[in-house]
Amino acid sequence: MRTDHNAPRLIVVSDLDGTLLDHGSYSWAPAKPALRRMRELGVPLVLASSKTAFEIADLRREMGFSDCPAIVENGAGILPPGEAMQADRSAHAALLFALTELPADLRAxxxxxxxWSVEQVAENTGLPLAQARLAAQRQFSEPGLWSGTPEDQKAFEAALAAKGITARQGGRYLTLSFGATKADRMADIVARYDPRPVTMALGDAPNDVEMIETADFGTVVMNSHGPGIPTLAGEATGRITRTHAPGPEGWNIAVLERIAQDYKEKG
Incomplete structure (x- = not known):
């Protein structure tokens, strides 16, 4: 563990789509007051998403947190602070090869x-073409849509698990990857600090559950467009809360409340 006498009191780890970004417009404008307050206090924002490093680097810069690491492709990799993109896509190539070895009926x-073509990525995601190009530059994972039966999906996921590949359902896509989760990467990042800061994690989909449950304080952000998150054990004690407003609007309220509470308690 690295001792950092300037360690922050609080670290905010956040999903993007449907959480910090509006589900339909991808806007984070309603969260600007909380983001501004975080920058004033030196509270790091660790973006944690199924998005690629290429996508997150741009968002991180626009939000003013390029000095913070980010968790990319559902925890399959970490984007260091202010670092240039790495072009190594060997993990993604291995994942695609594993898909070719599945029974044809499941793969289909x-x-x-x-x-998909870049144009199809844009159409399916609702992203502008330029952003769709960045979304298509996968290094570690493969998001997609499942069109088969739930029973076939179980068989699909079991066949992938035998190859060391996990399938995690997000708000929009079923994402395939090797290894680590968002929660694993959050732990890696927090371990860099001594004393350990308080962690707050926010998300809206099943692939965020581990991260939300692992954090000191978790927030389930309201999103009526995806499968949602069932009641979690930490809600009974108030350690995990839910927003009453969707997306970045609810995110903004929850983060400002957490900051007010944490800094009030610690003076």
Whole structure:
């Protein structure tokens, strides 16, 4: 563990789509007051998303947190602060090869970003073409849509698990990857600090559950467009809360409340 006498009191770890970004417009404008307050206090924002490093680097810069690490492609990798993009896509190539080895009937039910043209990525995601190009530059994972039965999906996921590949359902996509989760990467980042800061994690989809439950304080952000998150154990004690407003509006309220509470308690 690295001792850092300037360690922050609080670290905010946040999902993007449907959480900090509006589900439909991808705007984070309603969260600007909380983001501004975080910058004033030196509270790091660790973006944690299924998005690529290429996508997150731009968002991180626009939000004013380029000095913070980010968790990319559902925890499959970490984007260091202010670092240039790395072009190594060997993990993604290995993942695509594993898909070719699946039974044809199961493979046919999964349509991933690599099966689509950039124009199709833009159409399916609602992203502008320039952003869709960045979304298609996968290094570690493969998001996609499942069109088969729930029973076939279980068989699909079991076949992938035998190859060391996990399938995690997000607000929009089923994302395939090797290894680590968002929660694992959050732990890696927090371990860099001594004393350990308080962690707050926010998300809206099943692939955020581990991160929300692992953090000191978790927030389930309201999102009526995806599968949602069932009641979590930490809600009974108030350690995990839910927003009453969706997306970045709810995110803004929750983060400002957490900051007010944490800094009031610590003086």
């Amino acid at each position: 039910c999964f349509s991933g970003f690599s099966d």
